[in-house]
Amino acid sequence: MIATAESCTGGMIAAVLTDIPGSSDVVDRGFVTYSNAAKRDMLGVRDATLQAHGAVSEQIAREMAEGALRHSAAQLAVSTTGIAGPGGSEHKPEGRVCFGLARKDGTTRTETVEFGAIGRAKVRAASVAHALALLKAALS
Template sequence: MSLFPADIEEQARRIITDFTARGLMVSTAESCTGGLIAGALTEISGSSAVVDRGFVTYTNQAKMDMLGVTDATLTAHGAVSKETALQMVHGALYRSKAAVAVAVTGIAGPGGGSADKPVGLVHLSAKSRGGKLLHREMRYGDIGRTDIRLATVRTALEMLMEAAG
């Protein structure tokens, strides 16, 4: 029995199998998912060969302290922004032994949304040491906190595979 829906478990299994065969390690930087991406990966037996570390940076201070997100970026763009996601993924990659990293920051709700940044808005970024850098702005809609977080995990796992090439 898994903690995660079958499709997420299968995505995670594919990553663990593929990355193990290729000798790649992963790091995660998570805000709105609170560690669920790392949790999905570590649900798979053998994940210790792939998962280097995960950063759960729920507060702005944690994003700055642990990932090197700048105060200027947070002030100018906010925690839920492309710019913050890009700095988060860069910090996760270069503060780890990983070959590929993924970062997510968003508004899972039910509160906290605004006209500009509604509930369900999530910025994701993935980066490889080989230079591939991805960003996606997802607007999942106000589908409920759990569904927003699980949708974010699905997208993040897809982006890890894409960034790894």
């Protein structure tokens, strides 16, 4: 079973997964945690981590994915947190998305992809495609 924990993608990964007939056999649930409060309340993301690293960080992507596993019946969870745009900063530019992939066996992998300032819709679509590729690789 798969769970998603999404911020910048706003549920788009779960939507793509559940567009497939029979997906209820493999998709347990999706968490849309756009605000920091939702990340804390729904996934158990720690305040200390948010304060130390900010919401757009691999540390938060890790806690989101691991929280999705803890709060679901899934064995695999993917998370996204990023800046789809418009906007960003020198330290966290538009198009930066952090991903987490957590397994029930206790292993978690994180990575950051710089999609660039290609526009909000394109950053979100690229993030969904990347998250699906991470899931596919994990299941192979």
